Amino acid sequence: MIKSHTTEIRVRYSETDAMGFLHHGNYPSYFEEARTDLFRVNGGDYRAMEEGGFFFVVVDISIRYRKPAQYDDVLAVSVVLNAATPARLKHSYQIMRGEILIAEGTTQLAMVDRDGRVKKITSDVPGVE
Numbered sequence: 802m803i804k805s806h807t808t809e810i811r812v813r814y815s816e817t818d819a820m821g822f823l824h825h826g827n828y829p830s831y832f833e834e835a836r837t838d839l840f841r842v843n844g845g846d847y848r849a850m851e852e853g854g855f856f857f858v859v860v861d862i863s864i865r866y867r868k869p870a871q872y873d874d875v876l877a878v879s880v881v882l883n884a885a886t887p888a889r890l891k892h893s894y895q896i897m898r899g900e901i902l903i904a905e906g907t908t909q910l911a912m913v914d915r916d917g918r919v920k921k922i923t924s925d926v927p928g929v930e
Contacts, residue, residue: 805881806839812874823870828904829862832894835880836908839892845929853927855920857890857910864906874898887921888912 810831818824870876877897884891890910896903912922922929
């Protein structure tokens with residue numbers, strides 16, 4: 802299993818605020834894109850998993866902003882799977898512009914069914930190996 806992955810994202814104009822900086826509310830989406838790519842490179846299929854009635858939901862998120870990113874910056878968003886319990890995944894993230902640390906953070910996800918009940922992450926969940 803691959804436990805880390807880096808995704809390249811270019812900051813779009815629509816993601817910036819009036820000062821031209823990447824709006825703070827977009828960082829969780831960048832984390833999600835990197836995390837989804839990590840799931841995919843490990844053979845995961847979110848669509849199949851969700852069609853099967855299983856969902857990963859964010860139950861905790863933490864972001865520390867270090868330096869601003871701006872329109873058209875190319876960012877490297879790295880994610881590491883730090884821990885997995887029967888029903889939860891813990892990830893950490895770094896967003897870099899070249900050698901400059903832009904932000905870092907963590908998330909914790911829980912596996913739930915359509916009714917929001919916590920479920921075990923097992924190989925019979927569609928899209929999970």
